[in-house]
Structures are given as structure tokens and as C-alpha cells.
Amino acid sequence: MGALIVALPKGRMQDEVVNLFRRAGYAISPDAASGRKLVFESDDGALRFILAKPADVPTYVEYGAADLGVAGEDVLREGGREVYEPLGLGLGKCRLVLAGPPEARTRNLRLEPNLRIATKYPRLAREYFQQQGLSVEIIYLSGSIELAPVVDLADLLVDLVQTGSTLRENGLVELETIMTSQATLIVNRASHKLQLRVINEIIARLAAQIGS
């Protein structure tokens, strides 16, 4: 067996996750991980890391292009990809919330036939409103969701928040928490079956570092 391939989310969480692997005993030289390289290896060659767009990590893992990966639960539920999720990493904690202008607090959403919701998470948003029995129009945006209510593109928004400061800065308030999310280790089903021992060891070493 060659190196196991681990897909990491490029950007915000990248350094934290690389450091977690380091603490778990996988030495990764600073040169390898800090540059612009999209592919780098642990010093012992056991793990090959690839950097992917966070929303794409589950896709790499489901197809087996990567054996393991790190993805937020929000991304996992939105994508509906079939992968194992053996370990929450305790990183990148955030919430998926319904938010809007302060006056939305007093509105009875159930009585509004034509709510427009801006979101980057159309699937989760649709599921949520369906469960709530609300009829809404989902407007998919790929970023800067806070803008939508400000310019009347949408009444409300569904988006991920960490502290909520971006919402507040744009004069918006949280109305409801739809789900909480954290970075999660994911594993391709076939890889897990075929390389049980190696992958279980990785899981155990990471778990020991996060005390779960």
C-alpha cells in the first residue's frame, strides 16, 4: 500500500488541521505545508495531503480520490455524500442559522406566502423550511449572503456563523439555530474496509489529541 491520501480544506481551517495531524505524530515540515503547493506529504511519506475547496472535500473522499478528509458537518449534510464520519475534530465550530433584519423577530413567518431566503446551503435550508411547514423561495448565492436582506434580494438568510459579528455589522440578527457544526474527519467507505488497521490508527492518534 502506498501513502494514504488525505483531503484537507484549503483556507481558514487549513493550518489548524495540519497542526492537529502534527500533534498526532505526523511530522510535516513547514516548507511542505506553508507554500502554495496543493499536494504535500508527511515527512515519513505515510500520508499525502491534498488541499481542496472545503465544499469539495466530501466529493474527493466519496469517490475514493482521497482516502480520508476533513470537512465541516454543514458541508457534509449539504452535500449528502456517503462517507464515514468517525471523529469530530473539535475545530471550526460554528452554527448554521436563520437570520434577518431585527423586525423579522416580530413577523409571523408562517403567515407569509412568499418568503425569500438567500443561502449558500440550499439543501439544508429547504429541509429546514419544509420541516417548519413554511413555503419559501430559496435564492442560492455563493458568498456575502449578508448582503441579500440589506438590498432586498431576500427577506431572510441561512448562513454559517462563528461569532455572529458579521451579521451584527450588517444590522442583522440571528432568529434560529438550524444546526451546529464542527470539522469532522471523514473516510471513504471502501478505504476504511480495506485498510482498517492503518485508518483506525490514524483515527485513534487524532482522537487522543482532541480528548474525545
Add this chain to the structure above:
Amino acid sequence: MATSEPTLRHQLPHGLTDLFGEQAAAKTTLEDVLQATFRRWSYTRIIPPTFEYFDSIATGASPQLLDEMYRFFDREGRMLALRTDMTVPTARVVGAKLYDQPLPLRFYYIGNVFRHEEPQAGRRREFTQAGTELIGAGTPEADAEVLAVVVDALQAMGVAEFQINLGQVAYLKGILAGGRLDNGELYRIEQAISRKNDVELAQVLTALGITGDAGRAVRAIPHLCGGEEVLDEAECLAVNAAALEAIAWLRRIYALAQALGIAEHIILDLSEVRSMAYYTGITFHTYVAGLGFHICSGGRYDGLIANFGADLPAVGFALGVERIMLVTRPQVEIAPQVLIQTNDRADGYGLAALARRRGLRVEIEALGRRGSDLLTYARERSAKYLVVCEGAGYYTLSDGAAHRIVTRAEIEKEIAAWAL
């Protein structure tokens, strides 16, 4: 009159494909190999119709599979559906028609099934399933036989290295037997197990009030995977007779697998709970290195046939032929071995017939080409030999490099040699 309306005439709906040439030939070869293997285990073919009443096809289906079903209506307004697998139609045939035949019944099938899902790893919205059903034998012996047929079929197709993860849903269902869960609740537990998501599983169990020993046993399931020691562990965790019985059953299968010489391919894996909703006993998935998806799956479905009449236990498996083609692709020659220009002479057609009887692929020139045009075509088609019937008992034989004039006796000798 010219029309500017867009036409779909040249397109295929998303998720469908055409196969031709070497791919179609390779698929046919795999199907032949599978059928030959199944017949050697004394399975006979069953050919159910492609569509049936929705009520039949939907029997035992999970909510997800119901969503993926292609449905339409007959002239009387009754709902029909394209089959989503071959097991349910087979169960209907057996339950409604074959219940008084000597048992057990052994059927194999090969046919297209239809699911409205995103194409993935060779599997499109119409794909070919091949598999077997062993009906009327609720024994570990029957389960072990199905596993042995899987091993035989994969090896016959040239898949050398693979792993069968063998689970037992009766273990989980046994542990939960006291809990009176509905299908939706059971599904949530199975989903958490099949994601190996410990946190989610713990939350679901707490929410459903499954605590204590039963909760502990269920939470261990995602990790019960490996060799025979898994069975010891599972036995220690078992909370009731049903769960113990489920493990004893697996132990017996494992012993039989050793006797059958297939144990090296089997991993005991109690986290194998995700599958068709109608499974009641063993379930399994087969994996090969280099493919992120399983290539074959199966299990025991003792309650399914009763929906159609007779209450018969059954076990079976299915594999997706297109997915197998991602792992092993038989090299199939499809070019003609002989191209014959008969010049419309009876002895030319007779020669072609002789070559076909010898088992050669023979193409008769149908566009009247001669000379260099014919040679060019023979090259384009990768025909190995070109024979031109010249009359008076003489033939020109070209093999790409040289031409020579030969007699009838000589050409017949050549053909006999090519057929070897």
C-alpha cells in the same frame, strides 16, 4: 416548414448511455461468464418483466428507493413502476406462483434496473444487475453458498483481490427488539452506524431512550469489524437471546466459509447495516482496492416473499455489471478475422459459411469495393485476412503484407489454421 423549436432528438436523458464496440462486447463477455458460473452452481435464470405495478415494486423499499423510482400510469390510471432491483420481482414470482415447488429454489438473473439517482462509479440511471437468489433455505449453509457464489463469480471475471465485509442486521435488530422502534427510528440508528458517527449515534440512542446495556451494545457496533475475535466481542455485548443467536449464526457461516475455502476473503463487520430495507439476516458488501465504492452486495431477506404469498426465507446477492467493468475489462476482439469479397459467387459465399462454421468472425464485402479500396477498408477494419473470390476455383489471399493466389484446397487449409 422549418421549425425553430429545440429538439431532443439527438440527445439522451441525463444518466443514460449507449454502449457499442469493445465496451459492449466486454459487457456481453462478463455477462456470459457470470451466467456460466451461476449455472454451474445449479441456478436457473429468471426473467421478470421490466415494469410492474408500483405496489409490487415498492414492496419492502426504503423511502430513498421510493424517491428514486420511475413511475407512470397505465390506461386505467393504475400506477406502474420500472423495477429498481431484481430481488423484489423474483420474490413476487416465487411468492405468488412457485410456492409449492420443491425447495430450495435457485434463481439467477441478469437484467437492467432503473433508479433516478446521480450517475456514480459506472452506475447510471439504467444499469445492469446480475445476481442469484437462494429461496426456501433459512440456513447458514444457504448464506455460505451465496458467499461462495460471489467469490466464484468475481474470480471467474478476473477480479483476484477483493474483500467481502459480512455483517448481520439480526444482531442490531435483536438488541433493539425490546424497544418497539418504528422504521424511521431504526433508519436513524442505522444511518448513524453506517456513518460510523459515534456522537450522532449516541445522540440518536439517547433521544430514543435506548440506554444501559442495549445502548452500549449498539454504540459498539460501528467498531465490530475484523476476524473471528469480533464474534467473541459481540457475544459479550449481546443483551438477549436474539442477539446471541445472530452471532451464533455468523459463527456457523464463518466455519462453513473456511470449509469452502473462501474465509480469506471475508471480514466480519457488524457495522454492515446499511443496505436494502428488506434485509433481515446477513448483509454484505464487496470491495476492491482502487475503487471507492462497493462492487457487489447482498443479504438475507426472510420476510419479503411473504408479502406476495408464501412465507419463504431467502438469501441472495447482486452486482452491477457496469461497475465491475471499472475493475476488470475482458479484452475482446471484435474486428473481423476474415473479410471476403465473394464477387457474388456461390463458392465465395460457401467459403464464408465454412469460415463461420469454424468459429471465425467473417465479414462479407457489401459495397462492391475491389483492389486498393478494398485493401484500405480491410486495414481500417483491422481485418486480419482479406480473401477475394476470383472464380474458376482460385482465391487471392492478402494478410496485409503480401498477396498470393491459392486454390480452394489451400484456402480451406488456411481457414482451418486461422480458427485454431
